[in-house]
Amino acid sequence: MKINGKEIELILPMTLGDLVAGSGYCEDRVAVELNGRIVPRSEYANVSLDNGDSVEIVGFVGGG
């Protein structure tokens, strides 16, 4: 599957929540698009990933 534009082979089954946490992100500081559609944060734990998926994870940092 594609994560932020890079091809990565996932060990399935894996949820979007697992991927976000496993990639070093803090769930309350990200926005995630799955196959071009925004995923509500409450859904991360319920979304199962597939090797054909494309995920974009955006992390935010403090200061403004």
Added chain:
Amino acid sequence: MIPSEEEFDKALCIRHGPEVHGKVKNATVGIAGLGGLGSNIAAMLTRAGVSHLVIADFDRVDISNINRQNYYLRQIGSVKVEATEELLKAINPYMTIDGHDVRLTPSNIPEIFKGCDIVCEAFDVASEKAMLINTILEKCPGTKIVSGSGLAGYGRSNEIKTKKLLEDLYMCGDDTDMKGVKGGLMSPRVNVCAGHVANMVISLLMKEEP
């Protein structure tokens, strides 16, 4: 002497050209947070001719803000929304400003920003940035967001970039958390980032990508 609305409009139209001026003037832009980023973005967009702004912040002007935020000593203690409104009206007395002196939450964000073409995310805390962006992307489809993330310290001007990260999300900054960055938050670099955000807003109004 303050120029008439017609004189003001004509001056901007001559400066920017009728096509750019028309699109910029007729847009509605939201600014969430009126700190270092938001207060300066608001002033830049107003000077550029954006004539309809929706601004929101729950805070008051503090002495610790003066090093980077677009406020003056006489405004210490004022509600930030009102202080910003006063300064913007001194640049363009004919613009409309929809000010909200509230803490933004998932329940009030869609209602406050529903008429905006673009919303600038200018919060301080990372989790609040994520909350605002997720709420708008989920609840206000078609609204574009320009976010400022990573602008602390001094120097390294060229590390601040504008990128399109999601279908409706653009991010300006160096992606580095302020914790541990020498100098904390300082006016020049905050304004480099605020300039990126305001510049991306104008580009999007002209239907141009970064």
